[in-house]
Amino acid sequence: MSTRTRTEPSDTKQAGVARRSAPDGIPEIADPLSVSTVDARTLSASLFKRLATLEEGTAEYSYVRNTLVELNLSLVKFAARRFRSRSEPTEDIIQVGTIGLIKAINRFDAERGTEFTSFALPTIVGEIKRFLRDTSWAVQVPRRLQELRIDLARARDQMEQHLGRCPTAAELAAHLGITDAEVAEGEQAANGYIARSLDAPVDEDDALSALTRGLGNEDPAFDVVEAVASLKPVIASLGERDRLILSLRFGEELTQSEIGARLGLSQMHVSRLLAAIYARLRAALLDEASS
Structure with missing residues (x-):
């Protein structure tokens, strides 16, 4: 041997x-x-x-x-x-x-x-x-929020295996029997889990080093904010059902099948409606850019 x-x-x-x-x-x-x-x-x-x-x-x-x-x-x-x-x-x-x-x-x-x-x-x-x-809390938070963060992490792992995707905040809240606000509070508390000094040496193997490498770069999220601001008048002009579909898709992060179940529509019908809404929004953005 x-x-x-x-x-x-x-x-x-x-x-x-x-x-x-x-x-x-x-x-x-x-x-x-x-x-x-x-x-x-x-x-x-x-x-x-x-x-x-x-x-x-x-x-x-x-x-x-x-x-x-x-x-x-x-x-x-x-x-x-x-x-x-x-x-x-x-x-x-x-x-x-x-x-x-x-x-x-x-x-x-x-x-x-x-x-x-x-x-x-x-x-x-x-x-x-x-x-x-x-044990790894860089910022002291109440014990209740520490336990809530652990419960959310465990529930997210279990539901992700069951659903085959990351669960939404609403699904986590229903699974744990808490409110959406409590879910948001627990996720916000997670920000105190790890902190790192900006003066710390950059380690290429450390995912947190992406923060220091990105300092001074233009944030691409600014384009998203500008696009959302441009789309507000167009979204306001949509019908009530189209606005509801957008809210369910991007607000509650539901799938097309879940939206269909909520509204009594087939997944294919929801897909066609979303495609039409996207086309209208895209045309509005292009018109805004050309003007």
Whole structure:
């Protein structure tokens, strides 16, 4: 079996597990942290089969589970690298990620034929994200708003998987049983989640560096504001139904099917109506530009 030289003796401590001699009938793995990634997957598959036959709380069960944690600690480090730009110490993130790894081991069912790596990584990343949501507030905000932000983030993740798109504010409000104003308040509170000094060095790998690179550039949103101002008289001249369709499409961000359900129209009919409205608005903008 291939191995690599162990260079991080503190990993066992970070994982929060203790090494002990292998019980009878279970092969001894002297140093799980030094096992290569390929061998770790092979050993993990065998250990998961053995774990399923053991009674939880026994010495054998604890040994196998702790060995699985150490064999797969590289998954935690891999997930932690996604958050290396955060202000929290890497050691804390790894510690929290290890909790996610343990949860994944406890929940994993080898009989389903799923690769453990594919099963564990979302659990590890989710545990780290929850930790960061609870602790990474750059500006102090009321606890109520912190919890509201977490609820909104979780609901958005769940609904996005179910709907196949990002939910609207109205859909989030209905899902959580709160008002649209409370949704807006929670999203505004998220602005206090992370702050960064404008004097900080620019890191090309950091998405926040786009802020410093864009300072002094013309904001393209000015064109949008000007276009909206030009369209106000045209929108006011539209019929009541056309104005309602625009409000539902761009105000509440409903899909064509949802608008049709709201108004008792087919999705195709809504599509034709929107196309006609867009054409009228586009012609008005072109006339404004030429004049």
